Amino acid sequence: MSDTLSATMAAARPPTLEFDALFRTAGGDVYAYVASLVGDAATAEDITAAAFERAYRKRRSFDPRRGTPRQWLFTIARNASLDELRRRKRSATLVPDAERHVDATAAAVDDGGGERSDVVRAAIASLAPRDRDLIALKFYAGLSNAEIGTTLGISESNAGTRVHRALSALREACS
Amino acid sequence: MIRSKHSDPSGDAPLDPAVQAELDALDAALRGDAIEDDTLAALVRDVQAQAPVLPTELRERLRDDVAAGFPRGRRRAAATAAGGRSAQKRRRFTLIGSGALATGIAGVFALIVFTGGGTSPQMATESSGSGHQDLAQIDQLSNSFDSAGGDAGTTTSAASAAPKSEDLSGTGPVSPDAAVRPLPEDGGRGAVVKGSSSTTSSSTSKSLTPATSPRKVERTVDMEVRVKSGKLDEASGKVGDIVRDAGGYVGNSDVSIGTRGAGSATFTLRVASAKLDDAIARLSKLGTVTSQNQRSTDITSSFDSAQSRLDDANKVRRALLRALSKATTSGEIASLRARIADNRATRANLDRQLAALSRRADLTTVSLTLTAPSSGAAAIADDDGQWSIGDAAGDTVRILGTVTGVLLVAAGAALPFAILALIGLAIYRVRRRVGREAALDA
Numbered sequence: 001m002s003d004t005l006s007a008t009m010a011a012a013r014p015p016t017l018e019f020d021a022l023f024r025t026a027g028g029d030v031y032a033y034v035a036s037l038v039g040d041a042a043t044a045e046d047i048t049a050a051a052f053e054r055a056y057r058k059r060r061s062f063d064p065r066r067g068t069p070r071q072w073l074f075t076i077a078r079n080a081s082l083d084e085l086r087r088r089k090r091s092a093t094l095v096p097d098a099e100r101h102v103d104a105t106a107a108a109v110d111d112g113g114g115e116r117s118d119v120v121r122a123a124i125a126s127l128a129p130r131d132r133d134l135i136a137l138k139f140y141a142g143l144s145n146a147e148i149g150t151t152l153g154i155s156e157s158n159a160g161t162r163v164h165r166a167l168s169a170l171r172e173a174c175s
Numbered sequence: 176m177i178r179s180k181h182s183d184p185s186g187d188a189p190l191d192p193a194v195q196a197e198l199d200a201l202d203a204a205l206r207g208d209a210i211e212d213d214t215l216a217a218l219v220r221d222v223q224a225q226a227p228v229l230p231t232e233l234r235e236r237l238r239d240d241v242a243a244g245f246p247r248g249r250r251r252a253a254a255t256a257a258g259g260r261s262a263q264k265r266r267r268f269t270l271i272g273s274g275a276l277a278t279g280i281a282g283v284f285a286l287i288v289f290t291g292g293g294t295s296p297q298m299a300t301e302s303s304g305s306g307h308q309d310l311a312q313i314d315q316l317s318n319s320f321d322s323a324g325g326d327a328g329t330t331t332s333a334a335s336a337a338p339k340s341e342d343l344s345g346t347g348p349v350s351p352d353a354a355v356r357p358l359p360e361d362g363g364r365g366a367v368v369k370g371s372s373s374t375t376s377s378s379t380s381k382s383l384t385p386a387t388s389p390r391k392v393e394r395t396v397d398m399e400v401r402v403k404s405g406k407l408d409e410a411s412g413k414v415g416d417i418v419r420d421a422g423g424y425v426g427n428s429d430v431s432i433g434t435r436g437a438g439s440a441t442f443t444l445r446v447a448s449a450k451l452d453d454a455i456a457r458l459s460k461l462g463t464v465t466s467q468n469q470r471s472t473d474i475t476s477s478f479d480s481a482q483s484r485l486d487d488a489n490k491v492r493r494a495l496l497r498a499l500s501k502a503t504t505s506g507e508i509a510s511l512r513a514r515i516a517d518n519r520a521t522r523a524n525l526d527r528q529l530a531a532l533s534r535r536a537d538l539t540t541v542s543l544t545l546t547a548p549s550s551g552a553a554a555i556a557d558d559d560g561q562w563s564i565g566d567a568a569g570d571t572v573r574i575l576g577t578v579t580g581v582l583l584v585a586a587g588a589a590l591p592f593a594i595l596a597l598i599g600l601a602i603y604r605v606r607r608r609v610g611r612e613a614a615l616d617a
Contacts, residue, residue: 023241028229035227045233052237053245082611120221129615139222142205145198153608157190164194167201174218 019059022069023052029141030077036136037081047084051077071147074137078151123173131166138163276589391475391536394448396455399544402462405436407547410461414442414543421454422447423538437549444541451539458543465546478532485525492518 030051035044055076062072124132137148149159190198200210204219240246402410411430418425423446432438446454455467495518499511 020241023237027234027237029226031229031233032226041227041230044227045230048229048233049237049240053240056241056245079611082614085614086610116221117224120218121225124222124225133615135222138201139205139219140226144202157188160190160194160198163201164190164198167197170222171214171218174221 018069019056022055022073026070026073027052030073032140033074033136034077034081036140037078037133038084043084047077047080051080054080067147067150070141071143071150074141074143074147075151078133078137120174123170126173127166127169130162131169134163134166135170138166389475390473391478391532392448393472393474393535394451394539395470396451396539396541397466397468397544398455398458398464398541399466399546400458400462401465402545402547404547404550406462407432407436407438407440407545410545410547411440411442413461414440414444414458414545417454417457418444418446420457421450423450423454426540432547433549435549436547438547440545442541442543442545444543445538446541448537448539451541454541458541461545474532474535478529478536481525481528481532485522485529488518488522488525492522 027048031044031048034047034051035041038044038047051073055073058076062069066072067075124135127135134148137143137151143151145160145163146156148163149156152159152162154162189195197212197215200212200215201219204210204212204216205223210216400410407430411428414428415425423444425442426445427443428440429442430438430440444454459467492515495511495515499508499515502508502511
């Protein structure tokens with residue numbers, strides 16, 4: 001087989017999703033985002049595992065023209081989380097099991113920063129669920145405004161407007 | 176600082192520059208870049224510090240699952256808890272729907288295949304010899320003859336009661352009441368038979384079976400011929416020509432031509448028996464013979480019986496004429512003339528019987544039915560029972576056409592359901608999306 005033909009066939013072949021690399025770079029962020037939505041650690045663990053399994057099963061349906069792998073993975077995780085919330089008929093509280101979640105990082109905030117940490121935690125908890133969702137997508141998932149817009153099914157500018165509104169609310173709650 | 180493109184593809188207004196600047200600063204802080212807004216930088220650090228941490232046990236388990244390719248069954252419970260149940264239901268419904276559709280199509284195809292068969296021609300030939308029918312006909316002819324010759328019976332009874340009888344062939348006086356019997360071939364000596372009717376019957380039965388007479392066979396044929404669609408009128412016209420060439424005639428005909436070339440015609444033909452085979456062969460070429468039934472009945476004994484009785488009647492007539500020539504009294508003459516008249520009627524009746532039997536043997540009745548299928552069914556019915564490349568190609572085209580038709584009908588029937596299913600799927604997706612978003616508002 002000639003090199004030209006091999007190159008042509010390789011170009012025609014859909015790009016392979018590097019799932020192992022995706023898990024290594026996004027595993028912790030997916031858990032942080034899911035836990036922020038569903039509220040408790042046990043459910044977050046199940047949903048995170050299910051989201052990764054679902055993404056793995058559907059990895060061949062990933063279309064790079066419709067978004068990045070990271071955005072695609074967080075869309076799956078968000079849908080799984082919202083399905084669970086619907087099933088439970090309860091709203092998400094961002095960090096109800098905060099002690100368990102934050103234990104590993106609380107000491108690293110700063111010396112005497114425990115009060116500041118509590119303020120921020122309370123401020124996040126006081127946000128509306130949609131704002132908390134946006135904060136989690138921005139701060140934990142690390143998605144751009146365009147990726148958030150794709151995930152939510154809205155335009156990029158609309159997503160930016162909503163993120164800015166949520167950020168303003170968080171700033172006000174922290175002040 | 177990296178600025179992202181903030182044009183709105185959906186037509187939304189561009190972001191305010193101040194808002195855009197703050198969002199850009201946020202993105203930079205999230206990436207770890209230094210920004211002028213210290214408050215925002217601190218907020219980013221504080222919020223990121225609140226991020227829940229993936230438990231080590233789950234991280235290792237997921238790493239193993241990713242490496243192993245998520246073997247099925249290990250995370251089924253988790254998948255179910257996270258909404259995998261609905262996916263399983265969808266897969267199950269998809270499988271059930273596909274199976275039902277495939278079963279339906281297969282059932283329709285099997286129905287078409289099985290109901291479309293059975294078009295092979297059926298040939299049947301029956302032949303009956305001189306059996307019970309012949310005996311019945313012989314009895315009927317004998318009774319007819321006895322009835323026609325009632326005078327002879329009466330005469331026989333009268334002769335039995337007569338005080339004396341005289342030989343008709345002799346020179347003595349002839350009694351008008353004497354039993355007159357056929358004269359033997361030896362010149363008539365002792366031709367006058369005096370006796371009971373049983374003697375008469377014995378004499379008659381001897382004359383019924385001449386040993387060297389040619390066989391008389393009555394034949395009837397029933398034929399059904401399928402002609403091509405639209406060719407019924409032409410084939411019906413050829414039937415008359417064939418019958419005329421066979422020395423016969425068309426006794427009865429009924430031609431009915433419907434729409435799309437379909438129709439049927441029934442004929443009652445009388446064909447010379449000597450040319451029957453040729454006529455059958457030519458009629459068979461009008462189309463495809465779907466059934467043929469031929470019956471033969473030996474009427475030789477009936478014919479010979481009638482012929483023998485006619486011979487007897489002729490002999491009786493000659494004897495009566497001789498007796499008349501020798502009669503002397505007016506009473507004898509009148510009586511003999513009356514008997515001669517009766518004998519004339521008997522002979523005329525026997526002549527008619529013989530003529531009828533001859534016609535039955537000389538002309539064969541052919542009941543012919545021509546059928547022409549409609550143009551749609553013509554292709555299916557056009558089968559001569561022999562395989563050929565053309566038949567195979569025709570069968571292939573027909574099956575493909577049938578399958579295509581079935582698929583088109585099925586597609587047409589399924590189209591409304593497919594549209595409804597698509598609408599339902601769209602509604603389901605919209606409701607699911609709205610429901611998911613509403614979960615954040617609950």
